Amino acid sequence: MSPTSHTEGNPCPQCLLKHQCVCRWLPSIRVPFHLALLTHENETTRETNTGQWLDKSLSSTSVHIWQRTQPCDKLLAMLQSDNYQAYLLFPDDESIAVTQAVVQAKQSGKTPLFIILDGTWQEAKKMLRKSQWLKALPLIHINPTQDSRYQLRRNQAQGHLCTIEVGCEILIGVGQVEQANQLLSFFDHYMQAFKADKSGHALQTKTSD
DSSP: OOOOSTTTOOTTTTTSSSSSEEEEOOOOOOOOOOOEEEOGGGGGTTEEEEEHHHHHHHHEEEEEEOOSSSSSHHHHHHOOOOTTEEEOOOOOTOEEHHHHHHHHHHEEEEEEEEEEEESHHHHHHHHHOOOOOHHTOOEOOOOOSSSSOOOSSSSTTTOOHHHHHHHHHHHHHTTTTHHHHHHHHHHHHHHHHHHHTTTTSSOOOOOOO
């Protein structure tokens, strides 16, 4: 992949990189579910937020800022709609696998609505603990197929995945393995470009001798 320069001095409004734009590498993926990112307010100002790429890549996504007492109006409308079967992604003894949730939703004639808590692990636990309306949702879990490759934040706990990796595991769970790999390949490239950009230059690619 060769770096693509953006307008001199101005960051790309989409990927926010100043010395190169990586947007053209982002795959466009059609999905048989709706993905709702319930985002902690702290994530809205973090350059290292990865949920943004799920929102830009997957065909059916929405972003909602977490509120302790109730969901935002748009998310509430989906939760109350007969078109969706909602699930909160959070590991628990009573949670079911994504594949099982898809079967349940299909049997009821509804579209799976997967809600991801978009924040640090500590923030995600706080969001669930302080929101009674979240506790009423059935829980699902993923079965990670690989370790996290996230490199943009320190003190990542072993076994924890970042938001885009969670989204990719959902893709794998519904049988879209190739699409998940495409998105992970983009993410690998983006992380390297991000680090180069913060160092003040475009990502240098190796050339064969």
